[in-house]
Amino acid sequence: MAKAVGPLGTVVLRGVRPLGGAPVDVVVADGKIAEIGPVGSAAELPCFRLDGMILLPGFVDLHTHLREPGAEEAETIASGTRAAAAGGYTDVFAMANTDPVTDTPQRVAAITDVAASTAACRVHPVAAITRGLAGQQLTPMADLVEHGVRMFSDDGKCVDDAALLREALGIATRHDVLIAQHAQHGQIAGDGQINAGAAAERTGLAPWPAVAEETIVARDAILAAEAGAALHICHASTAGTVEIIRWAKAQGWRVTAEVTPHHLLLTDELAALQDTRYKVNPPLRRHADVVALRKAVLDGTIDAVATDHAPHTTARKDQPWCSAPFGMTGLETALPVLAHVLTEAGALDWVKVAELMAFGPARIGGITASALTKGDPATFCVVDSNAAQTVDSAQHHSSSDNTPFQGMRLPTKVIATAIDGHLTHRTEAFEETKQV
Incomplete structure (x- = not known):
């Protein structure tokens, strides 16, 4: 409530x-x-x-980091949901990378209890796929579903182990819940700091190549198809990812995807300035990727705009690039950025905005958005x-x-x-x- x-x-x-x-x-x-x-x-x-x-219907964010418990100096459920309400959101899906990780029914219940007394919008806890986000052992997914969890994600980390993810997809199919993947091949991305390409070369920072995302998206789409599972791709950021998603949908597979406002507007040329406000994971990409993402939003290949709201304290962000954490805030700017992007494309359509920010995310998350009738x-x-x-x-x-x-x-x-x-x-x- x-x-x-x-x-x-x-x-x-x-x-x-x-x-x-x-x-x-x-x-x-x-x-x-x-x-x-x-x-x-x-x-x-x-x-x-x-x-x-x-x-417009109340917006639904499939990808919010509220930081509570564990990092209340950056955000709390109260402050984060006030930001959400100010951005037009009535529902947010709270990612599991808290401290402790949201990986047990008791921790889901604790978040729900805090939200019931302090939140300015409805909070839907996302549970981790693996215990402690360690990528080694699955959480008690069936028990978590019994406690109301509809989405599982290790966001912030990728489930690199294909066999483990395949097992999770099978469980998700049996319980009709969603697996949301942070697509980042660990060995390929390595310690990448900035999108691979000219911008990275100018800075000398470790590159984060597009193929590290695309490899996981392709692998997981195939695994999801085998299981008949619903797979959601978090923060799609490359032209190659768009093409893989488009192909997977053409097969009739249950694959959906989100894009963040910042990936629709900003490029790696800004990241090359090494202002840590522009440090985000996945990194800001090339102009060509931005163009591809915008096209995918307009043609329906991408189903939702999600913020990946990732608050950090000024002290943590005000460090040298490689020491600063990844992440940007986004709940209060999502609609204005999307409206700007659509206006630039000559395609500002409020029905489309509602689909991307309310109806589409609600369907993916298994909740209902008001149709305003x-x-x-x-x-x-x-x-x-x-x-x-x-x-x-x-x-x-x-x-x-x-x-x-x-x-x-x-x-x-x-x-x-x-x-x-x-x-x-x-x-x-x-x-x-x-x-x-």
Whole structure:
């Protein structure tokens, strides 16, 4: 249950545009969408005059690092989910690389309990595939499923052992749950620090070659097909990965993929500056990879945009490149970056945004996103598509400020988020639209 800013009660979202369509009045009552009608059809009720603002389903992030337990100085469930709500998210899947690792039913329950009392959105714990993320022994997957786990991932590390992953895929098939792989062949990637190529050569940093990702994606797609399992590729980052995913889907295999906002916008030329804000795993890739990823988003090869929100303290990031950790924050900038990318491509389509950030991730994660039709839960975000913002981490809700988008001017702003008719985030701009 999300911690609420406050209940909406019975109100009208006047002149709002569901999924970017024509302006309508949307009546919210008892936590549901009670009516949808022409503008002015519910004039007697209290309202928010939203006049052309976009109504989207609450976003679902398949890939969030909340850091609690173990690294609360970088993020907590409370601060991370406040950041999520500010970004329009109503559901996040919390990765297992906590300390201790989320690899037992008791640790899943502990996260669920903290989230129940402190979270500003719904938190779905992801359990590790292997005990301690060590890649040697499977977690008690069947028991974890009984405790509500729907996704398993060693994200941050790759399950390199093909036989062990094959066993995990078989268990996942029997229980109809998802395996999400961080594709990074350990021996090929080695101690890679930056995308292999011209940028790496200029810096002298250890290269992280694209084939280290692509080898694992191809292997795991074939193993998943054998098992009939659902396989999800975390943070796809190369043109080669896109082609493998496209091929796997053409075979009818149950393979899905996500891309991060930063891999849709930034390139390894920035990483070559050796500003650790741009150090991420997988690394920022070539311009050609960015182009391929954008095309894959537009043609449906990539199913979801996921943030890989990875907060770190300033002290940890403010080190020489090779000593600094991989990772960027992303929950509060995901929508503006995606809107910027789609606008650049001449393809900003709010239905597409909803598919990439809500409907697609929800299907993959085994949950339901509100369709924003009569009778559905009033679980949504309101977006001012005419509001541009300059990214300023000092204004963010995350405890960490390691955003690579600092100072960028980006379009759109989430002004309110709600779960079941309860506001979990609201801005002054939203409050200013209220009329009683």
